[in-house]
Amino acid sequence: MADDGMLLNFELGDAQLKSQVKFKGGRWRDRVKAQKSAKQVLQNGASPTLPGRTTGDFDSNRPAKRLRTEDGDSSRHIKMARTADASSKAPSNAMKTGQISSSLFTSNPVAVTDFAQPQVDDAEPAKPSNAPLSEEAENFQTLGLSRRVAQHLATKLDMKAPTAIQKNTVPQLIKEDSDAFLQAETGSGKTLAYLLPIVHRIMALSLNEGGTPKANKVHRNSGLFAIVLAPTRELCKQISVVLEKLLRCAPWLVCTTVMGGESKHSEKARIRKGVNILIATPGRLADHLDNTKILNVGTVRWLVLDEGDRMMEMGFEEDIRTVVGKIRADKLQKENTEGVVLDGILPSRRVTILCSATMKMNVQKLGEISLEDAVHITASKSEMEQDAAAGSEAVFAAPAQLKQSCIVVPAKLRMVTLIALLKSTFARKGSVMKAIVFISCADSVDFHYEMLKDTKVPDPPTPDSTTTKPERNPYADSTVAPAAYITSRANPRVALHKLHGSLAQPVRSATLDAFSKCKDPAVLITTDISSRGLDVAAVDLVIEYDPAFAVPDHVHRIGRTARAGRAGKAVLFLLPGSEEGYTSILPASTPITTELYESTLQKGLATPVNLPSPHTPTATKETEKQTWTSRAEALQLHLEQRLLAKPAAEESPEDEGAAAAGAASSSKSGSSKSRHHQHFAGRPKPVNNPLLDAARQAFRSHIRAYATHVREERVYFDITQLHLGHLAKAFGLRETPGGIGGGVSRRAHTGGATEKKVRVSSAGKVSSGGGGGYGGGRRDEDDGGDGVGVVDEDAARRMKQKMRMVMNAASEFNLG
Numbered sequence: 123m124a125d126d127g128m129l130l131n132f133e134l135g136d137a138q139l140k141s142q143v144k145f146k147g148g149r150w151r152d153r154v155k156a157q158k159s160a161k162q163v164l165q166n167g168a169s170p171t172l173p174g175r176t177t178g179d180f181d182s183n184r185p186a187k188r189l190r191t192e193d194g195d196s197s198r199h200i201k202m203a204r205t206a207d208a209s210s211k212a213p214s215n216a217m218k219t220g221q222i223s224s225s226l227f228t229s230n231p232v233a234v235t236d237f238a239q240p241q242v243d244d245a246e247p248a249k250p251s252n253a254p255l256s257e258e259a260e261n262f263q264t265l266g267l268s269r270r271v272a273q274h275l276a277t278k279l280d281m282k283a284p285t286a287i288q289k290n291t292v293p294q295l296i297k298e299d300s301d302a303f304l305q306a307e308t309g310s311g312k313t314l315a316y317l318l319p320i321v322h323r324i325m326a327l328s329l330n331e332g333g334t335p336k337a338n339k340v341h342r343n344s345g346l347f348a349i350v351l352a353p354t355r356e357l358c359k360q361i362s363v364v365l366e367k368l369l370r371c372a373p374w375l376v377c378t379t380v381m382g383g384e385s386k387h388s389e390k391a392r393i394r395k396g397v398n399i400l401i402a403t404p405g406r407l408a409d410h411l412d413n414t415k416i417l418n419v420g421t422v423r424w425l426v427l428d429e430g431d432r433m434m435e436m437g438f439e440e441d442i443r444t445v446v447g448k449i450r451a452d453k454l455q456k457e458n459t460e461g462v463v464l465d466g467i468l469p470s471r472r473v474t475i476l477c478s479a480t481m482k483m484n485v486q487k488l489g490e491i492s493l494e495d496a497v498h499i500t501a502s503k504s505e506m507e508q509d510a511a512a513g514s515e516a517v518f519a520a521p522a523q524l525k526q527s528c529i530v531v532p533a534k535l536r537m538v539t540l541i542a543l544l545k546s547t548f549a550r551k552g553s554v555m556k557a558i559v560f561i562s563c564a565d566s567v568d569f570h571y572e573m574l575k576d577t578k579v580p581d582p583p584t585p586d587s588t589t590t591k592p593e594r595n596p597y598a599d600s601t602v603a604p605a606a607y608i609t610s611r612a613n614p615r616v617a618l619h620k621l622h623g624s625l626a627q628p629v630r631s632a633t634l635d636a637f638s639k640c641k642d643p644a645v646l647i648t649t650d651i652s653s654r655g656l657d658v659a660a661v662d663l664v665i666e667y668d669p670a671f672a673v674p675d676h677v678h679r680i681g682r683t684a685r686a687g688r689a690g691k692a693v694l695f696l697l698p699g700s701e702e703g704y705t706s707i708l709p710a711s712t713p714i715t716t717e718l719y720e721s722t723l724q725k726g727l728a729t730p731v732n733l734p735s736p737h738t739p740t741a742t743k744e745t746e747k748q749t750w751t752s753r754a755e756a757l758q759l760h761l762e763q764r765l766l767a768k769p770a771a772e773e774s775p776e777d778e779g780a781a782a783a784g785a786a787s788s789s790k791s792g793s794s795k796s797r798h799h800q801h802f803a804g805r806p807k808p809v810n811n812p813l814l815d816a817a818r819q820a821f822r823s824h825i826r827a828y829a830t831h832v833r834e835e836r837v838y839f840d841i842t843q844l845h846l847g848h849l850a851k852a853f854g855l856r857e858t859p860g861g862i863g864g865g866v867s868r869r870a871h872t873g874g875a876t877e878k879k880v881r882v883s884s885a886g887k888v889s890s891g892g893g894g895g896y897g898g899g900r901r902d903e904d905d906g907g908d909g910v911g912v913v914d915e916d917a918a919r920r921m922k923q924k925m926r927m928v929m930n931a932a933s934e935f936n937l938g
């Protein structure tokens with residue numbers, strides 16, 4: 123077989139494992155148990171339950187035998203894989219093929235911070251900083267909104283009092299016609315802060331002084347009055363849902379969305395039917411302004427740039443310039459085509475509103491493009507005054523009630539620690555309903571989803587007794603599946619979801635919808651595509667398994683929890699060493715507490731882990747007795763062996779490999795599946811398990827993504843400090859890193875049949891021209907192909923150099 127950058131030493135022999143597996147070292151009793159277990163497995167094909175060590179080396183009391191590493195470093199304990207688990211169809215020639223299985227708890231770097239006494243997370247939660255104000259003190263009517271709107275908010279939307287940013291924004295935008303920059307914490311209600319005054323003023327065109335309707339009400343064909351731009355389709359949809367709910371008190375007004383990934387034809391048809399408020403992604407709007415003649419912006423009074431900094435970062439600057447330029451170039455109509463006088467009720471000039479929880483330097487540039495004499499509106503008056511006095515950047519912070527903690531986890535232990543954390547999270551019924559796990563790139567999301575999901579699709583839930591229509595099986599979608607490993611007795615069902623920018627738009631929307639509406643405890647594994655603006659109720663926990671690429675992104679990620687005054691928790695995974703210093707630059711109202719990874723493992727692995735089907739419950743007498751360290755090792759071994767199982771083609775269709783390929787089919791072309799299989803087109807049948815391919819791809823993409831942390835933060839995320847061998851283990855890989863990294867292409871899959879060049883922003887950030895991809899380590903910043911990444915040749919060259927350096931040095935990296 124041609125190499126293709128894949129390691130040949132993973133070709134698995136077809137032969138069954140020898141019936142006799144030799145176990146060396148350790149106590150005699152353990153060796154006999156393991157021997158028995160392996161024998162049993164060979165007879166019934168069941169999974170063995172290994173006590174103590176899991177590599178076939180049972181030396182729990184004695185120090186492990188020191189073996190020489192490949193470069194002669196005897197300080198590392200390396201054991202060639204002795205696959206005790208015969209059911210894994212592991213190769214009988216593992217020794218020959220050079221797989222390396224290193225012990226989980228040895229040769230790990232130690233944290234530089236003294237965690238002897240980690241701070242305990244028992245402090246009283248701080249008073250919420252983004253909650254609605256007290257009803258006695260404030261209400262929407264006193265802000266200047268009509269009784270109709272205020273009543274609708276109170277009775278239909280259950281919002282009786284405004285939040286602080288709404289209190290400061292609504293009167294300003296009702297009375298004044300100046301541009302504004304809205305800046306407030308995540309989850310503080312910025313969406314309604316700008317929508318309420320806009321809707322109030324448009325409604326006023328149809329209402330008399332006393333609030334009674336005029337005879338000639340404006341309607342959907344009376345003109346387009348406001349445009350809201352947002353960086354992602356998900357955010358556009360979300361804003362439109364909020365607006366639609368609000369417009370139920372003014373059903374004669376109509377809003378619609380235009381965004382990448384949707385049919386332009388049907389968008390044009392909707393525009394032709396008439397729309398008063400348009401929500402759009404920048405690229406698609408620029409396209410319609412060029413090509414949809416019926417789109418008249420002469421009556422447009424407001425342009426809102428929601429998550430403005432993100433749009434700039436995603437390379438929408440040109441599109442925004444086009445949109446702003448075209449709207450300004452069109453003469454402002456003082457009255458509409460039906461003779462309704464707009465001036466006086468609507469602003470007499472075009473108002474631009476910029477909106478974000480964070481302010482990156484690029485916002486300044488965006489301000490220059492779009493704002494004129496803008497007022498800076500923040501949640502607290504004192505902040506506004508301070509800001510005006512100092513003329514400085516406003517400080518952004520996480521909500522005060524959000525509890526932040528970090529776990530410093532050695533690379534080898536990352537995956538088992540993630541599983542343990544999620545398992546302990548769902549150990550108690552009702553304690554956590556929804557968790558989001560942020561991962562650096564789409565390939566890694568795909569891989570972790572495949573690893574964590576149960577391989578067997580359960581029967582559809584029983585039909586609702588009140589209707590005859592059977593409920594749709596939520597697990598029929600390949601981006602939603604029941605989870606294995608992280609379930610518990612209290613929560614036997616946990617729904618796993620994955621979301622990234624390389625998924626087709628309908629799949630993205632359906633997945634987000636499924637996650638939002640899921641009644642079981644649920645986990646969403648995702649990239650930064652979900653970090654901005656998404657408002658899903660009941661998200662109690664955010665895990666940053668891979669740290670964000672820049673501090674503001676971290677603020678947005680953790681802001682998916684603790685919204686509108688609710689409680690929330692965020693956990694950040696860091697590697698020992700330079701990464702530990704990262705917490706010092708993170709904004710936090712209360713100190714970021716530290717957790718020992720050992721405690722996480724201990725808590726999570728206090729009970730046996732439910733392995734995916736067909737490895738049904740592991741809670742035998744022996745596993746009940748296991749210690750958490752043995753469970754962690756057994757779990758790691760099990761994960762690694764799933765990657766070594768025979769390829770799907772040679773197994774039953776329900777084999778996990780088939781599941782891996784199946785899930786990938788939900789992606790656009792250019793997704794994992796097509797990538798794996800493109801390699802083998804016209805060649806002999808592939809021998810690799812697709813899960814193994816997915817792991818390799820995820821590993822490569824992860825490293826590439828790691829190189830793209832913003833320049834100022836690379837002191838904490840230094841790619842040359844990464845121990846690739848250890849990191850490979852976190853992806854269940856036993857190969858040498860050089861082999862896995864070989865054949866890395868710098869061309870990105872962009873979701874289509876063609877490949878586009880990777881784009882790297884000035885901040886060293888990488889993006890692609892669409893589909894949200896980069897070199898497999900895909901940054902999910904897409905607008906359905908509308909977006910254009912920022913090219914920085916220097917950053918691209920630097921990353922290439924680093925990658926080459928790391929990959930060349932890879933053969934010197936040891937697994938220990």
Ligand SMILES: Nc1ncnc2c1ncn2[C@@H]1O[C@H](COP(=O)(O)OP(=O)(O)OP(=O)(O)O)[C@@H](O)[C@H]1O
Pocket residue numbers: 254280281282283284285288306307308309310311312313314478479654655656657681682685686
């Ligand atoms: N006055 C209010 N009373 C109660 N809930 C509110 C109020 N205003 C907004 N909310 C709720 O607060 C949540 C967060 O609102 P929104 O998404 O607008 O926040 P945001 O400030 O835009 O956050 P982000 O910066 O993360 O985008 C939503 O669920 C919304 O329904």
